Amino acid sequence: MSLLNQIETYQPWNEQEAADREGLLARMRRGEDLYTRSNPEAHFTASAWVVSPDRKQVLMAYHNLYDSWAWLGGHADGQQDLLAAALREVREESGLTEVRPVTPEIFSLEILTVDGHEKHGRYVSSHLHLNVTYLLEADPALPVRCKLDENSRVGWFGLEEAVAASTEPWFQERIYKKLNAKLMALGL
Template sequence: MKQKILNYQPFNEQEEKDKELLLKVIEQKDVLTRKNTIGHFTVSCWVLNQSHDKVLMCYHKIYNSWCWLGGHVDGQKDFKKVALKEFQEESGLKHVQFLKDDPFSIEVLTVNGHIKNGVYVSSHLHYNITYLMEADDQEKLIIKEDENKGLQWFDFEEALKASTEPWLVENVYKKLNKKIEKGYH
């Protein structure tokens, strides 16, 4: 993954700064696992329908917000494989393809302290790699009840309004939509 990050061409200043940080932390001990309680790698999926005019979002139980799909890499080095697994587990969809082989976006995300499976998890960072994917919006969605309360296809503007996480909306979701509009896929 280090080479993919090195080769990544930042879209904006946020990605430039976050790329620098990702390259610093990629060599840290346990950064691919949650054992590193300061920060660890995650993947996210920005999933478009076949017409590329809607995005799939889930209503995440911990964040109480509509958000992208994804999860922790949990020691895996093939981040694309993790993204595919997380997407399929969280959506129930089996027919999906990557629109871009390389990462579509990179972010360093702050995660507030929260309760997961009855245990408190302290605030920490997610060193996130986002993949752009396409799925069939007619295929039946299946909620992963231990993680989300809902799944829904939104047009790009609706997706921004549905999320109750202002920082993600302003700094990530808008950026992802802008990249799609400008043909970065």
């Protein structure tokens, strides 16, 4: 099923997801190039809420750019299979080799604002990340490592601890708490 069809059939969890779903669909239906960073205003990213098999822990990385603990994920970079992009990003950012989808379905949708910043010595203008989140699973006993050009630490947190570890209030309240609530309510 195409990403457009997946997003069309996705049932939003809350008002934020409903509004963001409509924004994503409007851009996709206009035929914008959203899969690469050549669109400087908005492009697809794929994120992962990586949980332990017992659903009591979540994997976070300390992202250097945002100076905060955060979920794992990154740009689609031309890949239209965003689940594959999320898996790729988790492997790159954490060093995990064994990570799997809890379900292949979209777990969450977000349109995220990114402030202008320097990356690799070049200025990147403010833009939007059209984010698709997947629920993934990994064993906390497996070794993890940093991706030094992006993060300086990777670690497992209890669900509430993961929210508290972030220094980004909007992410704490609107994203991470939502992901935890949805995880518990759906019993995945």
